Amino acid sequence: MEKAVPDTTLKSKDKPGEAATPMMAQYLEIKSANPDCLLFYRMGDFYELFFEDAVRASQSLGIMLTKRGKHRGEDIPMCGVPVERANDYLQKLIALGHRVAVCEQLEDPAEAKKRGSKSVVRRDVVRLVTPGTVTEEVLLDPARPNAFAALARARGADGEMRYGLACVDISTGAFTALECAEKDVPSELARLEPREIVLPESLFADDHLRALLQACGAPVTPLGREAGESAAERRLTDFYGVATLDGLGLGSKAEILACACAIFYVERTQKAERPALARPMSQRHAGALEMDAATRANLEISRTLGGEREGSLLSVVDLTATPAGARLLAERIGAPSTDREEIARRHDAAAFFLKHPRLREGLRNRLKRAPDLARALSRLSLQRGGPRDLAAVGLSLLAAREIAHFLSDAEAPAEIAAGLAELSAADVSLQLKIAGSLVEEPPLDRRGGGFVRAGVDAELDEARELRDQSRQVVAGLQARYAEETLIRQLKIKHNNFLGFFIEVPQAQGERLLRAPFENSFTHRQTMADAMRFSTRELVELDARIASAGDRALARELFLFDALAAEILAQSPALQRLGDGFARLDVFSALGELAAQRDWRRPVIDESLDFEIVGGRHPVVEASLKAQGKIFAPNGCELSGGAVAVVTGPNMAGKSTFLRQNALIVLLAQAGSFVPAEKARIGIVDRLFSRVGASDDLARGRSTFMVEMVETAAILNGAGPRALVILDEIGRGTATFDGLSIAWATIEHLHEVNRCRAIFATHFHELTQLTKKLPRLVNLTMRVADHAGEIVFLHEVIKGAADRSYGVHVAELAGLPPSVVARAHHILGELEAADRRAPVEKLIDDLPLFSHAATAQAKAGDPLREALKAIDPDVLSPREALAALYELKMKAGKS
Numbered sequence: 055m056e057k058a059v060p061d062t063t064l065k066s067k068d069k070p071g072e073a074a075t076p077m078m079a080q081y082l083e084i085k086s087a088n089p090d091c092l093l094f095y096r097m098g099d100f101y102e103l104f105f106e107d108a109v110r111a112s113q114s115l116g117i118m119l120t121k122r123g124k125h126r127g128e129d130i131p132m133c134g135v136p137v138e139r140a141n142d143y144l145q146k147l148i149a150l151g152h153r154v155a156v157c158e159q160l161e162d163p164a165e166a167k168k169r170g171s172k173s174v175v176r177r178d179v180v181r182l183v184t185p186g187t188v189t190e191e192v193l194l195d196p197a198r199p200n201a202f203a204a205l206a207r208a209r210g211a212d213g214e215m216r217y218g219l220a221c222v223d224i225s226t227g228a229f230t231a232l233e234c235a236e237k238d239v240p241s242e243l244a245r246l247e248p249r250e251i252v253l254p255e256s257l258f259a260d261d262h263l264r265a266l267l268q269a270c271g272a273p274v275t276p277l278g279r280e281a282g283e284s285a286a287e288r289r290l291t292d293f294y295g296v297a298t299l300d301g302l303g304l305g306s307k308a309e310i311l312a313c314a315c316a317i318f319y320v321e322r323t324q325k326a327e328r329p330a331l332a333r334p335m336s337q338r339h340a341g342a343l344e345m346d347a348a349t350r351a352n353l354e355i356s357r358t359l360g361g362e363r364e365g366s367l368l369s370v371v372d373l374t375a376t377p378a379g380a381r382l383l384a385e386r387i388g389a390p391s392t393d394r395e396e397i398a399r400r401h402d403a404a405a406f407f408l409k410h411p412r413l414r415e416g417l418r419n420r421l422k423r424a425p426d427l428a429r430a431l432s433r434l435s436l437q438r439g440g441p442r443d444l445a446a447v448g449l450s451l452l453a454a455r456e457i458a459h460f461l462s463d464a465e466a467p468a469e470i471a472a473g474l475a476e477l478s479a480a481d482v483s484l485q486l487k488i489a490g491s492l493v494e495e496p497p498l499d500r501r502g503g504g505f506v507r508a509g510v511d512a513e514l515d516e517a518r519e520l521r522d523q524s525r526q527v528v529a530g531l532q533a534r535y536a537e538e539t540l541i542r543q544l545k546i547k548h549n550n551f552l553g554f555f556i557e558v559p560q561a562q563g564e565r566l567l568r569a570p571f572e573n574s575f576t577h578r579q580t581m582a583d584a585m586r587f588s589t590r591e592l593v594e595l596d597a598r599i600a601s602a603g604d605r606a607l608a609r610e611l612f613l614f615d616a617l618a619a620e621i622l623a624q625s626p627a628l629q630r631l632g633d634g635f636a637r638l639d640v641f642s643a644l645g646e647l648a649a650q651r652d653w654r655r656p657v658i659d660e661s662l663d664f665e666i667v668g669g670r671h672p673v674v675e676a677s678l679k680a681q682g683k684i685f686a687p688n689g690c691e692l693s694g695g696a697v698a699v700v701t702g703p704n705m706a707g708k709s710t711f712l713r714q715n716a717l718i719v720l721l722a723q724a725g726s727f728v729p730a731e732k733a734r735i736g737i738v739d740r741l742f743s744r745v746g747a748s749d750d751l752a753r754g755r756s757t758f759m760v761e762m763v764e765t766a767a768i769l770n771g772a773g774p775r776a777l778v779i780l781d782e783i784g785r786g787t788a789t790f791d792g793l794s795i796a797w798a799t800i801e802h803l804h805e806v807n808r809c810r811a812i813f814a815t816h817f818h819e820l821t822q823l824t825k826k827l828p829r830l831v832n833l834t835m836r837v838a839d840h841a842g843e844i845v846f847l848h849e850v851i852k853g854a855a856d857r858s859y860g861v862h863v864a865e866l867a868g869l870p871p872s873v874v875a876r877a878h879h880i881l882g883e884l885e886a887a888d889r890r891a892p893v894e895k896l897i898d899d900l901p902l903f904s905h906a907a908t909a910q911a912k913a914g915d916p917l918r919e920a921l922k923a924i925d926p927d928v929l930s931p932r933e934a935l936a937a938l939y940e941l942k943m944k945a946g947k948s
């Protein structure tokens with residue numbers, strides 16, 4: 055990402071301050087405390103960057119690199135960004151994975167001067183801006199959480215190493231924690247999709263772990279020793295102001311360490327400000343369907359394999375009306391429930407909104423007008439909020455009341471009633487106060503003032519009146535001076551340097567330097583075509599206006615803080631209100647989805663069945679529809695742990711069929727209706743989805759080795775409640791290797807895992823396995839052959855494909871006719887040879903995958919076990935001899 059840059063970093067022998075100007079000494083000291091960040095060093099209206107930071111930032115931002123003074127005899131590279139536009143630049147830098155330390159001036163330059171003419175303005179870093187901790191609206195994607203994850207490691211009660219994973223979204227205050235084994239860390243991270251991962255230095259030093267984390271795609275940052283274990287508990291109790299950790303409900307040491315590490319990072323990045331973080335919620339018993347990182351990627355849930363949101367499952371099923379609703383829906387689809395009752399309650403809620411279109415529409419229209427409460431609250435708690443955030447709270451309270459009233463007569467099911475109860479608790483007096491205090495359309499930034507309504511505060515009104523009256527006086531003065539001097543073009547203007555001044559064209563200006571004007575008009579500046587003057591009256595007026603303006607602004611900022619404090623005192627209730635909005639949004643959006651697309655309510659039970667009638671792939675269907683084409687629905691029956699082997703030509707729709715069944719499970723258990731005429735699903739607790747290596751290779755993502763590692767994870771991990779989708783596993787190697795692996799995999803799924811599975815393959819030989827495996831079914835894609843013209847009907851039927859049509863697809867793809875003809879010929883020869891020595895015969899000859907052998911493999915070899923149990927360091931010579939005899943005896947038996 056970064057190009058090589060000249061080595062202008064601080065050398066260790068560069069003691070801060072050595073042979074540097076006082077300002078550079080200050081810079082070097084602050085920079086050495088923040089070596090891993092680009093330092094935005096405030097100088098007046100600019101943030102300046104120096105040395106290597108300047109080189110990197112100028113490259114990343116495409117801004118000019120200049121120089122300022124010398125350090126150790128060399129020019130100091132410098133670039134700068136205007137404070138007003140800092141957010142735009144920050145956005146770019148964050149997107150590129152940079153971290154930025156924002157260093158502000160902490161006093162007025164005039165104050166510094168009082169300490170002596172050489173003193174430097176006091177400065178310090180007030181905040182670190184990093185990808186996982188931003189809160190500003192322009193830096194955030196409204197529909198996605200913006201979280202960072204903190205990882206820690208501790209030995210569990212059973213002596214095994216366990217990992218704690220804490221996830222904090224400062225922009226909404228959400229905080230969750232969980233404990234897992236190392237092997238599950240990547241899948242949990244894939245679910246959480248953090249923008250950044252932090253961990254103690256000791257873990258960062260573990261090469262294996264670091265590689266595992268870096269594969270997740272988010273930047274990984276080690277934290278200093280202070281983030282370590284020693285102060286973990288105190289850090290948490292201090293942050294939440296509680297005496298002990300008991301009330302926080304964090305179960306394990308690993309979770310506690312991870313949460314403490316997260317708090318450390320929050321404090322480190324936010325400095326003096328304290329965000330309103332919810333208490334960490336342990337997800338131990340959350341009961342979510344497990345999916346590993348490869349499955350998530352493969353099912354293209356939140357992003358396509360190419361990394362785009364467009365074309366992902368979420369992009370076609372997200373009809374939510376608010377950003378908070380979009381975030382909650384993404385969370386639910388990313389972690390569907392395995393609790394039958396909870397799923398049923400969610401379906402009840404979606405069904406209610408499907409049945410009542412008027413209520414659904416009315417609610418959605420009102421939600422669309424409600425602002426993003428969680429993010430506004432978070433900015434206010436970090437002192438980063440503006441007048442619009444105050445207004446957002448007021449509008450949210452108003453919307454809550456309106457919605458509660460609108461739905462008050464409806465006989466809503468439990469989940470909706472719970473959301474409504476949160477909304478009806480909205481504080482009317484706070485809402486009225488906010489609405490009464492702010493102007494109709496308040497500005498984004500509070501620093502310019504102008505957001506408090508007239509009539510709210512007598513002191514503010516008075517200061518404003520003085521300021522505004524004086525402005526009228528300025529207008530009067532301008533008219534008078536113009537008349538007195540007979541200069542029609544005379545104007546009174548204002549800038550930060552001169553304050554108010556009189557400007558006249560150059561030619562006329564000369565006159566003001568002479569009698570009778572030279573005593574009353576004082577010359578200030580000569581420009582290319584104008585001259586500037588002031589008068590005593592104007593200077594006095596300037597001071598009066600400035601002080602009235604300052605007083606008005608100070609008073610407004612005071613009122614802002616008072617209102618913000620009043621709001622923050624209610625933040626737990628307001629956060630619940632935000633949750634209520636998000637839940638109602640998700641339910642009504644799911645109702646809308648079911649209505650728009652004719653989706654049906656699935657039946658979820660405790661069986662091991664799987665029965666889909668007329669199922670569709672939501673994304674492929676949507677894209678076909680956009681082209682005016684129709685999706686051919688397909689059913690799927692895997693009840694009682696059946697394994698379906700799907701054969702059929704390329705491009706006939708196998709992959710689509712496989713994935714649509716996985717997506718239907720995912721949607722159903724997330725609480726949505728599904729794209730099918732009918733669906734009955736015995737709860738799935740783990741979902742696996744894999745594509746053979748060569749498909750992925752095209753995208754440069756995978757190798758055969760990765761495919762095998764992933765297949766191993768499935769065969770070792772899938773229990774009876776799992777659903778396994780395997781798309782052409784084994785095709786990334788030589789035919790016989792691939793066939794053998796595919797064959798053994800199917801047998802293992804059927805005999806050992808005994809889970810529901812769909813296996814698409816090009817190895818037609820495998821369809822013969824039904825002879826031996828009773829729960830195996832063969833499915834194929836129907837192909838119509840109209841007088842030599844082959845048409846793929848995309849219809850899944852029982853049976854095996856009689857041929858693969860690969861050569862036909864090659865012809866469609868435009869291979870030269872001579873190559874196609876030659877391929878037909880070779881195919882004929884090969885098929886004839888195969889008839890002489892068919893692989894199918896092997897199916898009859900080879901014994902079935904032995905369950906007993908698996909059991910033995912799992913139990914291990916007794917000789918090896920006995921050997922492992924011996925500790926030679928503690929054996930006497932006699933005991934050693936006895937052990938040797940025993941081993942010999944065991945060897946004789948096995």
Ligand SMILES: Nc1ncnc2c1ncn2[C@@H]1O[C@H](COP(=O)(O)OP(=O)(O)OP(=O)(O)O)[C@@H](O)[C@H]1O
Pocket residue numbers: 674678684685686687688703704705706707708709710711848849
């Ligand atoms: N049920 C369906 N109804 C209509 N069109 C479909 C259906 N399923 C798939 N298609 C169309 O066929 C195209 C190919 O589908 P898919 O990628 O699933 O085929 P495949 O058999 O897995 O091919 P390959 O073996 O080459 O990967 C899709 O992009 C889609 O346009």
